[in-house]
Amino acid sequence: MLLPLKPGELSRLIPAVATGPQFAASSGNPRKLLQRLLISLIGGVISLLVAQSLFSSRFGPVWLVAGFVFLLYILWGPILEAGRRNATLRRYPVAALFEGEVGDLYTREVVEQRREQAGNEGRLELVENKRTWLCLELEDEEGYLGQVRFPMEKKHQTIRRGMVVRALVLSERKDFSRIGAISDAWLPQPKLWVGEYPYLLRPAFEEICLRRLR
Structure with a gap:
């Protein structure tokens, strides 16, 4: 049956933003978590070092923001993936x-x-x-x-x-x-x-x- x-029930049942269970499911296995952690640390450290060397330049703040974005990748990565998976059904x-x-x-x-x-x-x-x-x-x-x-x-x-x-x-x-x-x-x-x-x-x-x- x-x-x-x-109208409106689909968006209520499948959210656009990741829920707690969806975040956990999108975090992946330990290997995937390790990959995200390495990307976060390496990208963040390099970006912050570049930002420090260009501190007086107009591009310094841009690299500083990029560094913080990389450092938070381990958090926003699963959120982005969950949102993408939700969108495949919401469409x-x-x-x-x-x-x-x-x-x-x-x-x-x-x-x-x-x-x-x-x-x-x-x-x-x-x-x-x-x-x-x-x-x-x-x-x-x-x-x-x-x-x-x-x-x-x-x-x-x-x-x-x-x-x-x-x-x-x-x-x-x-x-x-x-x-x-x-x-x-x-x-x-x-x-x-x-x-x-x-x-x-x-x-x-x-x-x-x-x-x-x-």
Whole structure:
């Protein structure tokens, strides 16, 4: 079942500015955090040194501002990335509240990182870090709708076929004949939120579900 959203509801459910959970999700793994920290420190230190050497020049304040911008990159980097990800869903002209069920679920191994390291004989070997992801196929009375995928955790072992699932569906077409994107999903029976990225403002989404799906 698809219930089209009313004007203004999409911007209420998917904010333009990053929320706390979105900031955390966009911060990335330890390797990505380290990369941001290095960029922040190196860029900040170099810019401040240049600003100091050009202190009496008219370009000194510009480099000083650039230095502080670099130093704060570790903070505004995830905010910028979260805003960009939110914008990919906010750009769709039509959105609808979906209620259906988990038609099928299965796991798959996803390579999250590749790196080369020296083996016992001194040769470089390709090492892959894999993680188990859970894939949920969503369907309703009209059939298959789409899929939601996310890294599997212990709490997800309670998910079963046939469970009610709710999500936001976005499309370029008013008749939703072609689905453009699906947000993270809410399973009310086990009270679980699932998805690769927390697009939705969850309390607001749950409130709309209670109001629209009575």
